[in-house]
Amino acid sequence: MRKIIGSLLIALLIGCSQSPSQPPHITNDSNALALDGPATASYLTTLYGRKFPNCNKVDSQPSFLCSGVMLRVTVKDPNNTYKVWEPSPISVTSGGISFSYLRADTNFGRLAWGYGNGYILYPVLERPANTDQLQVLCSYPMDSWGWHRGKNGVCIPTPAHPESGYCHNANVTTAEQFKAAWDRSTVNKNLQQCGFDVRDERNTLAAPAFYQSLRAKAMLGTTGFNEHNEVIIKTWPAGKANAFPILAFFYIAGGTDPKPLADARYNQQDFYNSTNPNRTIPIIRLVPATSATGTATFSYVEADQVVKQ
Numbered sequence: 138m139r140k141i142i143g144s145l146l147i148a149l150l151i152g153c154s155q156s157p158s159q160p161p162h163i164t165n166d167s168n169a170l171a172l173d174g175p176a177t178a179s180y181l182t183t184l185y186g187r188k189f190p191n192c193n194k195v196d197s198q199p200s201f202l203c204s205g206v207m208l209r210v211t212v213k214d215p216n217n218t219y220k221v222w223e224p225s226p227i228s229v230t231s232g233g234i235s236f237s238y239l240r241a242d243t244n245f246g247r248l249a250w251g252y253g254n255g256y257i258l259y260p261v262l263e264r265p266a267n268t269d270q271l272q273v274l275c276s277y278p279m280d281s282w283g284w285h286r287g288k289n290g291v292c293i294p295t296p297a298h299p300e301s302g303y304c305h306n307a308n309v310t311t312a313e314q315f316k317a318a319w320d321r322s323t324v325n326k327n328l329q330q331c332g333f334d335v336r337d338e339r340n341t342l343a344a345p346a347f348y349q350s351l352r353a354k355a356m357l358g359t360t361g362f363n364e365h366n367e368v369i370i371k372t373w374p375a376g377k378a379n380a381f382p383i384l385a386f387f388y389i390a391g392g393t394d395p396k397p398l399a400d401a402r403y404n405q406q407d408f409y410n411s412t413n414p415n416r417t418i419p420i421i422r423l424v425p426a427t428s429a430t431g432t433a434t435f436s437y438v439e440a441d442q443v444v445k446q
């Protein structure tokens with residue numbers, strides 16, 4: 138499914154076959170990857186608006202490979218033992234790292250934990266050729282409460298709720314079936330929900346499963362909008378900043394708290410200092426939608442940047 142040769146060529150094919158928009162301008166200067174900030178904001182807007190059920194009309198290519206905004210909220214490790222783009226000790230143990238997936242048909246108004254900053258990944262099919270390919274394992278329409286289920290593995294059921302493993306093992310393969318199971322839950326809906334299996338080995342079942350997870354979130358209406366979804370990516374090795382497929386750092390704009398921007402600036406500078414050759418990753422202002430049918434916005438502001446291009 139994602140065993141790709143020549144990802145930039147495939148990216149061009151995607152641009153031709155499904156969207157006239159292209160990835161942001163990428164230049165190489167002594168092997169240092171430099172991103173154009175305004176074009177990155179425009180590209181994120183394009184990704185957000187791509188409501189694809191799959192990529193290239195192929196059911197073995199889930200739509201997260203070419204559409205949507207894969208983002209992770211971050212908090213600096215107080216002991217500075219790992220960087221925000223690296224796995225935490227908990228993620229190393231569990232084997233997975235949590236993200237949220239934002240798209241025009243999968244809006245949510247609040248990030249995980251109410252945090253206000255983090256980073257965004259390139260979609261796999263459009264990442265720069267010299268960056269690593271990350272693997273998505275499963276997708277929960279709502280917050281999975283992973284601290285209860287992910288200590289010894291990811292995408293697994295909680296002991297009290299055997300139905301909360303992979304959805305197809307609980308005979309849930311459609312958004313309608315997920316919503317029915319959610320509505321029946323009486324103890325803790327988040328812990329009882331199942332996760333849609335989108336691993337490579339599912340082949341042509343992977344894209345339909347991911348799309349049903351997006352539909353399920355939308356079908357939950359206001360409940361779905363008020364909480365982030367959760368996508369688990371297989372834990373990657375630390376110490377490979379130059380090969381990490383990061384597209385942008387972001388912060389939530391519009392509030393009075395200076396910390397989200399301050400943290401994004403710290404992360405931008407830290408990433409620049411941690412790469413050799415140095416990589417400048419733009420900071421993007423994210424304004425979430427105010428309703429399920431609203432529109433999130435992405436913008437680049439020169440004054441936000443610490444590391445100038």
